[in-house]
Amino acid sequence: MARVIIRGISVSTGFAxxxxxxxxxxxxxxxxxxxxxxxxxxxxxxxxxxAFATVEAELAIARxxxxxxxxxxxxxxxxxxxxxxxxxxxxxxxRCIRELGVNAEWAxxxxxxxxxxAFGVLDDLYxxxxxxxxxxxxxxVMARLLGTVRELLAVEGRVIIMAHDLTxxxxxxxxxxxxxxxxxxxxxxxxxxxxxxxxxxIPALVGVSELEDAVNDGDLVIMDGVGARILVxxxxxxxxxxxxxxxxxxxxxxxxxxxxxxxxxxxxGYRVQVLANIELxxxxxxxxxxGGEGIGLYRTEYSYLNRIDLxxxxxxxxxxxxxxxIMSPRKVIFRTLDLGSDKxxxxxxxxxxxxxxxxxxxxxxxxxxxxxxxxxxxxxARASAYGNVSIMFPMISGLRxxxxxxxxxxxxxxxxxAEGKRFNQDMxxxxxxELPAAVMIANLLAEEVDFFSIGTNDLIQYSVGIDRTNPHVxxxxxxxxxxxxxxxxxxxxxxxxxxxxxxxxxxxxSDPFCVPIxxxxxxxxxxxxxxxxxxxxxxxxxxxxxxxxxxLREVLACRTVGKINRLxxxxxxxxxxxxxxxxxxxxxxxxxGG
Amino acid sequence: MCELTATTDSAAAAAELCVxxxxxxxxxxxxxxxxxxxxxxxxAFAAKIIIxxxxxxxxxxxxxxxxxxxxAQGSTLEIRASGADAAQAVDRLTELFAAKFxxx
Numbered sequence: 285m286a287r288v289i290i291r292g293i294s295v296s297t298g299f300a301x302x303x304x305x306x307x308x309x310x311x312x313x314x315x316x317x318x319x320x321x322x323x324x325x326x327x328x329x330x331x332x333x334x335a336f337a338t339v340e341a342e343l344a345i346a347r348x349x350x351x352x353x354x355x356x357x358x359x360x361x362x363x364x365x366x367x368x369x370x371x372x373x374x375x376x377x378x379r380c381i382r383e384l385g386v387n388a389e390w391a392x393x394x395x396x397x398x399x400x401x402a403f404g405v406l407d408d409l410y411x412x413x414x415x416x417x418x419x420x421x422x423x424x425v426m427a428r429l430l431g432t433v434r435e436l437l438a439v440e441g442r443v444i445i446m447a448h449d450l451t452x453x454x455x456x457x458x459x460x461x462x463x464x465x466x467x468x469x470x471x472x473x474x475x476x477x478x479x480x481x482x483x484x485x486i487p488a489l490v491g492v493s494e495l496e497d498a499v500n501d502g503d504l505v506i507m508d509g510v511g512a513r514i515l516v517x518x519x520x521x522x523x524x525x526x527x528x529x530x531x532x533x534x535x536x537x538x539x540x541x542x543x544x545x546x547x548x549x550x551x552x553g554y555r556v557q558v559l560a561n562i563e564l565x566x567x568x569x570x571x572x573x574x575g576g577e578g579i580g581l582y583r584t585e586y587s588y589l590n591r592i593d594l595x596x597x598x599x600x601x602x603x604x605x606x607x608x609x610i611m612s613p614r615k616v617i618f619r620t621l622d623l624g625s626d627k628x629x630x631x632x633x634x635x636x637x638x639x640x641x642x643x644x645x646x647x648x649x650x651x652x653x654x655x656x657x658x659x660x661x662x663x664x665a666r667a668s669a670y671g672n673v674s675i676m677f678p679m680i681s682g683l684r685x686x687x688x689x690x691x692x693x694x695x696x697x698x699x700x701x702a703e704g705k706r707f708n709q710d711m712x713x714x715x716x717x718e719l720p721a722a723v724m725i726a727n728l729l730a731e732e733v734d735f736f737s738i739g740t741n742d743l744i745q746y747s748v749g750i751d752r753t754n755p756h757v758x759x760x761x762x763x764x765x766x767x768x769x770x771x772x773x774x775x776x777x778x779x780x781x782x783x784x785x786x787x788x789x790x791x792x793x794s795d796p797f798c799v800p801i802x803x804x805x806x807x808x809x810x811x812x813x814x815x816x817x818x819x820x821x822x823x824x825x826x827x828x829x830x831x832x833x834x835x836l837r838e839v840l841a842c843r844t845v846g847k848i849n850r851l852x853x854x855x856x857x858x859x860x861x862x863x864x865x866x867x868x869x870x871x872x873x874x875x876x877g878g
Numbered sequence: 879m880c881e882l883t884a885t886t887d888s889a890a891a892a893a894e895l896c897v898x899x900x901x902x903x904x905x906x907x908x909x910x911x912x913x914x915x916x917x918x919x920x921x922a923f924a925a926k927i928i929i930x931x932x933x934x935x936x937x938x939x940x941x942x943x944x945x946x947x948x949x950a951q952g953s954t955l956e957i958r959a960s961g962a963d964a965a966q967a968v969d970r971l972t973e974l975f976a977a978k979f980x981x982x
Binding site for chain 2: 369399402
């Protein structure tokens with residue numbers, strides 16, 4: 285048995301066996317206070333200043349190395365640099381050394397603690413973010429002082445990178461060819477580490493809270509990106525088992541990858557479009573490599589986060605047009621801003637909302653900030669001149685919202701016309717169906733738009749009234765709940781009735797257990813993370829429409845989710861036993877009762 | 879508007895003190911975004927730059943410091959800079975205030 289097994293959230297799948305190397309750690313809070321002899325105070329001060337200067341130089345280099353398509357990360361680094369140069373932080377620490385005659389580490393810690401005390405009481409998102417910057421930066425300086433910094437470029441051999449947290453500055457400095465995996469104590473599903481790891485095709489776990497306590501530098505570890513765990517000091521049997529698994533996985537990956545550029549067509553000739561969900565333009569390479577036929581969901585929020593100012597129309601239009609042009613003639617669907625109480629823009633401040641998920645977000649937020657909305661609409665419309673661009677509005681609850689959003693788009697297009705800028709007047713317009721209200725009036729909404737995109741992650745949460753991140757009720761997050769299946773089917777049927785396309789872009793689209801059922805409903809298009817495309821395409825290519833329809837009929841006749849899950853699992857597993865070994869299914873941890 | 883207060887006759891650049899009054903004209907006052915603009919611009923100058931107002935005096939190069947000022951629309955502040963490029967620094971910061979930090 286391994287010495288210890290720790291768990292986290294898998295943000296990139298696969299297996300890796302290697303030596304753990306920590307690039308940073310949360311430093312222990314009990315830093316010793318040492319008295320510095322008066323004669324050596326100046327030297328101590330210089331030591332601190334030098335640590336600050338070194339980190340600043342490192343960051344400046346990292347900033348210049350950031351490729352153009354990762355412009356967003358520049359803003360994070362700019363903000364870090366500003367804090368690093370802030371006299372309040374460095375100055376306060378220096379004063380502390382001088383006045384109290386203490387060591388640099390203790391002085392720095394005291395300066396940070398005082399800032400946190402002074403600003404911590406302010407309930408302002410922007411200030412909280414700057415305090416985080418202060419923490420991140422002082423940790424880096426502290427690591428310099430303590431000599432616990434590892435020269436990333438000097439890392440020997442192939443390693444698994446571990447860290448308290450990885451910032452873009454850290455990852456830019458890594459030599460990627462030597463890295464077999466990432467694990468961080470902090471971070472969530474959407475963290476930068478995940479995007480990086482998926483791009484590199486290596487496993488990554490985030491939110492491994494016990495990481496720093498359980499793993500030492502140089503420990504041999506097994507990273508299990510499928511099971512979301514890390515085995516520390518594994519025994520011979522485990523090593524053999526995972527070596528075998530890693531081989532099988534690689535073999536399987538190679539096999540599915542080989543067929544990934546083939547069309548997603550069933551044996552009996554039913555064709556589904558398989559598109560990709562992306563957040564950053566740099567993911568386009570992964571989309572094309574994995575056989576994505578287009579972008580079914582471009583999440584546009586990223587350009588707005590982690591920066592102080594708002595992106596301007598030209599900046600957005602450039603970026604959007606690049607994406608449209610690279611993908612052309614393939615489709616790119618831009619989802620307009622889905623920001624609100626949980627993801628906020630610095631310049632708009634925060635709202636006091638008891639229930640952010642049900643608050644002023646997405647289309648509602650945009651309608652409240654017409655200038656912000658128009659800037660984005662104009663940028664998307666301008667991109668439509670360069671490729672096959674569609675637009676869709678999130679969180680639509682009724683007809684009036686769609687009509688108002690469309691009117692705004694018209695307005696934006698009129699302005700472009702007056703300015704003599706080109707755009708595609710017939711850019712298809714769609715809406716996200718993610719609220720039960722929208723499901724119920726799908727027939728009315730279908731008259732207003734060119735396509736539907738069903739967002740199952742939110743639809744499930746709003747339908748059963750739960751927050752899936754709340755561990756007390758997350759067991760109710762059941763994609764195959766009869767109500768959810770009926771909702772999806774209803775929306776698809778209404779779309780087809782009206783002669784428009786129905787697509788689906790939640791996690792369900794990458795779940796091998798759910799996809800055959802969606803096929804049975806004759807979904808036109810599914811959109812999923814690029815890395816999941818080859819596996820799902822292979823499942824579709826081995827399926828028969830007649831079987832999918834039969835499965836759907838059976839499933840719809842079941843009265844409970846437990847029964848459906850059992851039925852689906854048996855059916856699918858019999859058909860694709862090998863396929864499923866390496867797929868994490870939403871159904872995996874189901875309580876099969878009920 | 880700069881007053882040269884030559885304390886010694888040595889280097890001319892030594893002690894130029896530049897003072898100017900500015901008005902917080904933007905609707906939202908000196909919130910996070912303008913504060914970061916000021917700090918970023920100020921950090922580019924060698925001069926020591928102080929902003930005074932509401933009985934407080936803060937370092938213009940420190941966003942953390944400026945944020946404690948919480949100056950609302952309509953308040954008057956004083957920028958005081960000393961050092962070689964004091965005049966340019968005051969000019970640049972005054973421009974920011976005059977342009978309402980690109981806001982309304």
